[in-house]
Amino acid sequence: MKLLTLNTHSLAEPGYEEKTDIFLRAVLEERPDVMALQEVNQTAGGEDVSTVELLASGYMECPGTMPRVGRDNHAFRAAVRLAAEGFPCFWSWIPAKLGYEMYDEGTAVFSRRPILEVKQFYLTGTRDYGNWKTRKALAVKTETENGPGWFFSLHMGWWKDEEEPFLRQWRALSAVTDSLRRERDVWLMGDFNSPAGVREEGYDRVAADGWEDAYVLAEEKGGEITVPGVIDGWRDSGETDGMRMDYIWHGGPEQEPSSGGWKVLRAGSIFDGKNRPAVSDHFGVTAEYERRD
Numbered sequence: 001m002k003l004l005t006l007n008t009h010s011l012a013e014p015g016y017e018e019k020t021d022i023f024l025r026a027v028l029e030e031r032p033d034v035m036a037l038q039e040v041n042q043t044a045g046g047e048d049v050s051t052v053e054l055l056a057s058g059y060m061e062c063p064g065t066m067p068r069v070g071r072d073n074h075a076f077r078a079a080v081r082l083a084a085e086g087f088p089c090f091w092s093w094i095p096a097k098l099g100y101e102m103y104d105e106g107t108a109v110f111s112r113r114p115i116l117e118v119k120q121f122y123l124t125g126t127r128d129y130g131n132w133k134t135r136k137a138l139a140v141k142t143e144t145e146n147g148p149g150w151f152f153s154l155h156m157g158w159w160k161d162e163e164e165p166f167l168r169q170w171r172a173l174s175a176v177t178d179s180l181r182r183e184r185d186v187w188l189m190g191d192f193n194s195p196a197g198v199r200e201e202g203y204d205r206v207a208a209d210g211w212e213d214a215y216v217l218a219e220e221k222g223g224e225i226t227v228p229g230v231i232d233g234w235r236d237s238g239e240t241d242g243m244r245m246d247y248i249w250h251g252g253p254e255q256e257p258s259s260g261g262w263k264v265l266r267a268g269s270i271f272d273g274k275n276r277p278a279v280s281d282h283f284g285v286t287a288e289y290e291r292r293d
Helices: 016-030 051-056 074-084 166-180 202-208
Strands: 002-007 034-043 090-099 103-111 115-122 136-144 147-155 185-191 246-251 262-270 284-291
Touching: 002 016, 002 147, 002 185, 002 246, 016 074, 034 074, 034 090, 034 147, 034 185, 074 090, 074 103, 090 115, 090 136, 103 136, 103 147, 115 166, 136 166, 147 166, 166 185, 166 202, 246 284
Parallel strands: 002 034, 147 185
Antiparallel strands: 002 284, 034 103, 090 103, 115 136, 136 147, 185 246, 262 284
């Protein structure tokens, strides 16, 4: 089972069209089973896609909500293009906030197999759509080699943020995931804004709660860094050069100290200038899991 996560930067990324072509060509070649994307946006107030067209693209709505999806929505465009190229996916997207004062911004999950269930909920105390710190989690349940599993796309806040700290968001997430992983495999994928090299903050908190980092367990490791330089949100921090803060974590009912019912064959960065050209201010992460006999 191949997983991929990327903070896309979407429409805010310079050279967006060219980089989207690079990204989609890579997806067509890599053919991930599940793909989690963050900073997936669309122009606020742009042209809407009809419900019929949206559902025909493989979109799965969350119970009780159907967000406005624009024609330039990054996830919608990707789904249509991938299907046209012979790689149809089921997918879901939720907006969480207004980004850069002009984009509806949220997270998305793509799955090659049918999506059985969708969850979305706030990670932050604030529900203010105009507040750039507002965060939501999006999760889908789909089949794996070991039965149904949950896959989360996450864009977390900062450990030291006084208004919406990482730890409070992590507790909101754990209130949902702790019960799920007692029965099913769960993967947490995305931008955690927590450098792996900083002790006693976000990375250590996740690991201490029993989640296993695909990169650490991988039998074959690729590139490690996921943020090569200074990016928004880190300009005033001393930790800005060469950070690993995008992850694929796993937890589940059969979990043991060495990854439980799964082994990680390989993991590492993608879209890093070596393993595919860079397409965002973040590099992506890919991991390949195999069911243990």
